[in-house]
Amino acid sequence: MKVILARDLLQANSDQAQQNRLFFERFGVVSLNLISSPGAGKTTLLEKTLFLLKDKVAVGVIEGDIFTDRDAVRIAGLDVPVVQINTQGTCHLDARMVARAMQELPLAELDLVLIENVGNLVCPAAFDLGEHYKIALLSVAEGSDKPAKYPGVFQRARAVVITKADLLPHLDFDLDACEEELLEIHDSLEIFVTSAKSGSGMRHWVNWLASLTKGPLAGRV
Amino acid sequence: MKVILARDLLQANSDQAQQNRLFFERFGVVSLNLISSPGAGKTTLLEKTLFLLKDKVAVGVIEGDIFTDRDAVRIAGLDVPVVQINTQGTCHLDARMVARAMQELPLAELDLVLIENVGNLVCPAAFDLGEHYKIALLSVAEGSDKPAKYPGVFQRARAVVITKADLLPHLDFDLDACEEELLEIHDSLEIFVTSAKSGSGMRHWVNWLASLTKGPLAGRV
Numbered sequence: 001m002k003v004i005l006a007r008d009l010l011q012a013n014s015d016q017a018q019q020n021r022l023f024f025e026r027f028g029v030v031s032l033n034l035i036s037s038p039g040a041g042k043t044t045l046l047e048k049t050l051f052l053l054k055d056k057v058a059v060g061v062i063e064g065d066i067f068t069d070r071d072a073v074r075i076a077g078l079d080v081p082v083v084q085i086n087t088q089g090t091c092h093l094d095a096r097m098v099a100r101a102m103q104e105l106p107l108a109e110l111d112l113v114l115i116e117n118v119g120n121l122v123c124p125a126a127f128d129l130g131e132h133y134k135i136a137l138l139s140v141a142e143g144s145d146k147p148a149k150y151p152g153v154f155q156r157a158r159a160v161v162i163t164k165a166d167l168l169p170h171l172d173f174d175l176d177a178c179e180e181e182l183l184e185i186h187d188s189l190e191i192f193v194t195s196a197k198s199g200s201g202m203r204h205w206v207n208w209l210a211s212l213t214k215g216p217l218a219g220r221v
Numbered sequence: 222m223k224v225i226l227a228r229d230l231l232q233a234n235s236d237q238a239q240q241n242r243l244f245f246e247r248f249g250v251v252s253l254n255l256i257s258s259p260g261a262g263k264t265t266l267l268e269k270t271l272f273l274l275k276d277k278v279a280v281g282v283i284e285g286d287i288f289t290d291r292d293a294v295r296i297a298g299l300d301v302p303v304v305q306i307n308t309q310g311t312c313h314l315d316a317r318m319v320a321r322a323m324q325e326l327p328l329a330e331l332d333l334v335l336i337e338n339v340g341n342l343v344c345p346a347a348f349d350l351g352e353h354y355k356i357a358l359l360s361v362a363e364g365s366d367k368p369a370k371y372p373g374v375f376q377r378a379r380a381v382v383i384t385k386a387d388l389l390p391h392l393d394f395d396l397d398a399c400e401e402e403l404l405e406i407h408d409s410l411e412i413f414v415t416s417a418k419s420g421s422g423m424r425h426w427v428n429w430l431a432s433l434t435k436g437p438l439a440g441r442v
Contacts, residue, residue, distance in 0.1 A: 037258045038342045038371055039363025066343065068370050089373065091312070091343035119371070121259045122287065122312035122341050141362030141385065142260025149289050150259055150340070152310065164362065170391055 013127055016095035020102060020130025027107040030217045031115065032209075033093075033129050035153050036137035037146075038119030041163040041196060043071045045137065046116060048196040050078045052206045053112075057213050060105040062115040064093040071116065081105055092124040093117050099130075111213040121146070125153035132217050133158035140164050140171055144178035151185050159190035161205060166195040234348055237316035241323060241351025248328040251438045252336065253430075254314075254350050256374050257358035258367075259340030262384040262417060264292045266358065267337060269417040271299045273427045274333075278434050281326040283336040285314040292337065302326055313345040314338050320351075332434040342367070346374035353438050354379035361385050361392055365399035372406050380411035382426060387416040 024031045034042050046061065053059055061082040063072040072084035083101040085093060098115060105113065115131060117124040125134070136157040138146055141164055147154045154160065160182055168175065175193065182189055190208065194201035214220055245252045255263050267282065274280055282303040284293040293305035304322040306314060319336060326334065336352060338345040346355070357378040359367055362385055368375045375381065381403055389396065396414065403410055411429065415422035435441055 037260060037340070037363075038367055039258060039360070065370060067372060070366060070370070091341075118343070119258070120312075120341060120343050122339070123344065139260070139362060141360060141388065142258075145291060146259055149286060149291065151288060167362065167388065167391060170388055 010126075013095045016099055017128035017130040020095055020099055021132070023099075023102060024107070024113065024130065024132070025219060027110065028218045028220070029107055029110050029113055030212045031113045031129075031131045032212075033115045033117060033124075033131035033134045034137060035117045035121070035124045035134055035157070036119065036163075037121045037139070037142060040119070040137045040139040040142065042116050042119070042137055043074055044196045045161060045163055045194065046114060047074060047078060048199070048202055049114075049206055049209065050075065050080050052202060053209060054078065054080055057111045057210050058109055059112045059114060060107070060110045062098060062101045062105070062113060064097070064116055064118045066090070066118055081110070087118060091118060091120050092127050093129055094127050095129050111218065112209065121150045121153055125156055132212075136160045138162050138178075140167055140173040140175075144174045144181070147178065147181045147185055154182060154185045154189070157186070157189065159192065159208070162191065162193045164195060164197070165193050165200060166198045231347070234316045237320055238349035238351040241316055241320055242353070244320075244323060245328070245334065245351065245353075246440060248331065249439045249441070250328055250331050250334055251433050252334045252350075252352045253433075254336045254338060254345075254352035254355045255358060256338045256342070256345045256355055256378070257340065257384075258342045258360070258363060261340070261358045261360040261363065263337050263340070263358055264295055265417045266382060266384055266415065267335060268295060268299060269420070269423055270335075270427055270430065271296065271301050273423060274430060275299065275301060278332045278431050279330055280333045280335060281328070281331045283319060283322045283326070283334060285318070285337055285339045287311070287339055302331070308339060312339060312341050312343075313348050314350055315348050316350050332439065333430065342371045342374055346377055353433075357381045359383050359399075361388050361394040361396075365395045365402070368399065368402045368406055375403060375406045375410070378407070378410065380413065380429070383412065383414045385416060385418070386414050386421060387419045
């Protein structure tokens with residue numbers, strides 16, 4: 001019989017996450033945990049972000065997927081260090097998985113590690129991976145009501161990247177209402193409205209990422 | 222200390238689900254469990270489906286959401302019996318929640334109950350609610366690679382409704398590749414390509430639903 005002690009497990013996860021965070025900090029690495037629904041465009045945003053960022057900032061990637069290594073293959077094509085985690089059915093990454101994946105990255109050479117979580121707007125929000133910040137992605141195709149319906153991840157996020165903005169002319173997405181709802185949930189959120197396809201908003205988002213690696217998170221002031 | 226016995230819980234869920242199914246069948250009601258990512262368009266599909274179906278088939282709806290009753294309010298506007306379940310943070314519906322919600326529906330007057338699960342492509346697939354069939358929705362905005370990356374729900378589904386087909390001209394979604402991948406996962410899947418916005422494909426989907434209520438699932442042959 002499999003016995004899970006829910007509170008113990010979450011505590012063990014928090015302990016491991018804290019160790020991961022200290023380990024990142026020992027190397028002056030800032031770590032971000034990207035969370036969204038399936039198909040919100042995490043990997044495409046990552047590809048474009050890495051393309052714009054990698055000459056300024058040394059970035060590594062941890063790719064979380066339930067199955068397949070398709071995303072890691074896409075990222076590896078950009079000549080960036082990338083490690084794939086396959087959760088084999090589990091609906092979120094946890095700190096232990098990230099602890100193992102970190103060992104495979106050349107942390108001493110990196111400024112920033114981007115962790116792409118499993119596509120799921122609910123469960124990943126509850127598991128600290130040792131990141132400095134959670135970043136939530138929301139595709140405009142999902143509808144502007146999602147922050148109120150799935151508040152957990154938006155409450156815990158430092159920034160929200162609204163993706164696929166090139167589709168706005170074809171949708172009934174109310175951008176103002178969505179931003180207002182996000183700021184009601186969490187009034188110091190950074191909000192970036194982006195299209196990886198057209199490039200709009202990407203420079204603003206990438207500059208913000210670069211600024212994190214030059215600030216106190218990275219031990220630099 | 223909270224102790225969860227994982228296997229026992231899943232067994233208890235299966236037992237309750239079996240009771241729910243028998244209860245639906247006692248009233249000749251066919252029940253379907255709609256599963257998708259957040260924002261794939263479950264509620265919009267439901268609205269258009271009910272509009273086309275409700276004069277032919279007596280339909281009731283169980284709305285699952287983590288928080289808010291927005292979806293139930295939308296459905297109630299169509300003058301269809303609807304019950305809202307708020308999971309208060311839980312990432313899926315379970316059979317016990319549905320057992321309680323069923324009591325609030327006039328089952329003796331219904332042919333079909335549509336259960337809209339929480340927006341999550343992973344966890345809901347593991348929980349039998351007492352439905353006759355699971356129906357997976359996939360929005361074309363999510364990308365054609367989702368069946369391979371999230372196979373669980375597609376393996377267990379009887380039908381897949383591809384939604385938001387009106388966006389296809391603006392996306393790189395490969396419909397043929399997606400259908401091929403779906404049929405590789407599960408070769409007797411029904412696949413419907415729909416746009417609730419333009420109405421395309423809706424008649425085919427609605428006719429299939431109507432046919433279920435005239436077949437052996439409803440105790441009619």
